[in-house]
Amino acid sequence: MCGIVGVVSSAPVNQLIYDALLLLQHRGQDAAGIVTQQERKFFMHKAKGMVRDVFRTRNMRALPGSAGLGQVRYPTAGNAYSEEEAQPFYVNAPFGIVLVHNGNLTNAHALKAELFSTDHRHINTESDSEVLLNVFAHELERSTRGVPLQPEDVFTAVRNVHRRVRGSYAVIALIAGHGVLAFRDPYGIRPLSLGRGKDGTVMVASESVALEGTGHAFERHVAPGEAVFIDLEGRLHARQCAQEPRLNPCIFEYIYLARPDSVLDGISVYQARLNLGETLAKRVVSTVPPSEIDVIIPIPESSRPSATQLAHLLGVPYREGFVKNRYVGRTFIMPGQSVRKKSVRQKLNVIASEFKDRNVLLVDDSIVRGTTSREIVQMARDAGARKVYLASAAPPVRFPNVYGIDMPTAGELVAYGRTVEEVRQIIGCDALIYQDVEGMKRAVMKAAPGAAGAVPISGFDASCFDGVYVTGDINPDDIARINEARIGQEDPLDEDTSRLALPNAQDA
Numbered sequence: 001m002c003g004i005v006g007v008v009s010s011a012p013v014n015q016l017i018y019d020a021l022l023l024l025q026h027r028g029q030d031a032a033g034i035v036t037q038q039e040r041k042f043f044m045h046k047a048k049g050m051v052r053d054v055f056r057t058r059n060m061r062a063l064p065g066s067a068g069l070g071q072v073r074y075p076t077a078g079n080a081y082s083e084e085e086a087q088p089f090y091v092n093a094p095f096g097i098v099l100v101h102n103g104n105l106t107n108a109h110a111l112k113a114e115l116f117s118t119d120h121r122h123i124n125t126e127s128d129s130e131v132l133l134n135v136f137a138h139e140l141e142r143s144t145r146g147v148p149l150q151p152e153d154v155f156t157a158v159r160n161v162h163r164r165v166r167g168s169y170a171v172i173a174l175i176a177g178h179g180v181l182a183f184r185d186p187y188g189i190r191p192l193s194l195g196r197g198k199d200g201t202v203m204v205a206s207e208s209v210a211l212e213g214t215g216h217a218f219e220r221h222v223a224p225g226e227a228v229f230i231d232l233e234g235r236l237h238a239r240q241c242a243q244e245p246r247l248n249p250c251i252f253e254y255i256y257l258a259r260p261d262s263v264l265d266g267i268s269v270y271q272a273r274l275n276l277g278e279t280l281a282k283r284v285v286s287t288v289p290p291s292e293i294d295v296i297i298p299i300p301e302s303s304r305p306s307a308t309q310l311a312h313l314l315g316v317p318y319r320e321g322f323v324k325n326r327y328v329g330r331t332f333i334m335p336g337q338s339v340r341k342k343s344v345r346q347k348l349n350v351i352a353s354e355f356k357d358r359n360v361l362l363v364d365d366s367i368v369r370g371t372t373s374r375e376i377v378q379m380a381r382d383a384g385a386r387k388v389y390l391a392s393a394a395p396p397v398r399f400p401n402v403y404g405i406d407m408p409t410a411g412e413l414v415a416y417g418r419t420v421e422e423v424r425q426i427i428g429c430d431a432l433i434y435q436d437v438e439g440m441k442r443a444v445m446k447a448a449p450g451a452a453g454a455v456p457i458s459g460f461d462a463s464c465f466d467g468v469y470v471t472g473d474i475n476p477d478d479i480a481r482i483n484e485a486r487i488g489q490e491d492p493l494d495e496d497t498s499r500l501a502l503p504n505a506q507d508a
């Protein structure tokens with residue numbers, strides 16, 4: 001996941017895009033970039049780092065114009081350490097196009113070869129997003145019937161992109177002198193929503209929080225397979241460009257990735273997390289009697305709504321036992337295992353009095369590599385807890401994700417090929433309670449109020465939990481290739497890339 005935003009306005013957009021990126025910072029911490037357009041000329045600034053660090057006043061002043069786009073990057077392909085792979089990407093023909101992408105292509109490797117041999121286009125990085133931009137540029141070249149470009153020609157190009165590209169992609173592109181284009185893959189795996197300001201400004205962004213937080217009223221979600229073209233006068237043209245679109249949003253958005261105050265595809269992320277706490281309560285009761293739990297403590301940040309609901313239903317006090325250092329970013333989306341491990345301790349500190357001589361139930365939204373859980377359980381014990389139970393609002397993460405979450409290898413997942421009891425031993429808690437897959441899906445679906453006009457959800461991409469890939473075309477070779485494409489991301493100085501092992505055992 002990355003965060004993307006695009007804007008067409010009648011006023012300068014540099015500050016607006018910056019503000020929207022700050023609201024999407026939780027979706028990507030590795031790099032940030034903005035492009036604006038004034039009189040057909042693009043102005044770009046992108047670099048590694050968080051939004052506040054990347055854009056200084058002088059950079060902001062050099063971004064004039066009333067249309068533009070931006071991205072915060074969480075790398076899932078290519079190299080996290082290369083400035084070159086920060087987005088937006090640019091090509092000069094046709095017209096001049098810049099593009100930002102959230103998602104991950106599963107056929108980037110084949111497309112890259114095809115772009116070279118058939119389309120005669122050069123790709124200069126390992127990023128799948130550069131591949132996507134070049135496919136789009138090639139298709140736009142082919143579909144353009146004259147100048148100025150007509151929205152129908154743009155839609156033909158998107159139709160052809162859908163034919164060639166596989167995987168997940170929520171995309172925003174700016175076509176010089178023409179407008180901003182936004183489209184989503186035919187399964188709608190990654191989110192994209194659209195809003196409007198009182199002054200007529202049109203904004204497209206990954207999450208509704210970016211619209212609302214910058215004073216734009218949420219209008220609607222971009223439908224799976226749909227393309228929306230906003231011309232430079234702010235007129236909106238929309239077309240369904242996929243043959244068989246269906247909505248299968250990534251369920252991990254609701255569990256961890258998105259902000260709780262966002263609504264994605266009609267589902268309130270906050271309500272989904274409350275519901276997950278409710279279904280989790282039933283699982284907890286069947287494993288540990290509530291009378292044996294003195295206190296329920298969330299592992300900040302993302303698990304809080306589930307933990308409050310769980311505590312409420314169990315009738316057990318909810319307490320804050322960990323304080324989060326707000327200046328340390330999200331640990332799961334950091335590249336490299338040693339930096340993740342170190343950050344857990346830097347990020348969370350205990351309030352010892354909440355643990356001393358108590359049986360505590362810790363609640364997290366998910367256990368992926370197990371880095372957080374193992375550290376946290378130990379911290380609870382060091383603080384004097386008698387018994388430490390752990391509940392996860394998500395089921396065990398057992399399969400690689402190929403759609404834009406950085407867990408491409410099964411081997412790094414603590415629950416891969418292991419029983420719950422084995423995971424419990426590794427994490428070192430006294431009981432481990434996981435959500436079940438069906439319960440999770442029901443809980444998230446229940447948070448959709450079914451608003452009129454909303455595209456009905458056919459199901460979720462829950463591949464990291466159930467191994468079912470919604471695009472239906474993923475085989476072990478693809479997974480291996482996607483993994484290879486991402487290996488270069490690990491910091492070469494990172495010595496600790498192994499997965500957590502069973503105590504006193506040479507793990508298979």
Ligand SMILES: O=P(O)(O)OC[C@H]1O[C@H](OP(=O)(O)OP(=O)(O)O)[C@H](O)[C@@H]1O
Nearest residue numbers: 301302330331332367368369370371372
């Ligand atoms: O098993 P692991 O590999 O450690 O990953 C899972 C943990 O990572 C995430 O927290 P993160 O610190 O990224 O963000 P948060 O503050 O939003 O919870 C998630 O909420 C879990 O706590």
Ligand SMILES: NC(=O)CC[C@H](N)C(=O)O
Nearest residue numbers: 001002075076077102103
């Ligand atoms: N997380 C994402 O959406 C990543 C986008 C793109 N695949 C990259 O690695 O830069």
Ligand SMILES: [Mg+2]
Nearest residue numbers: 299300301302
């Ligand atoms: Mg967390």
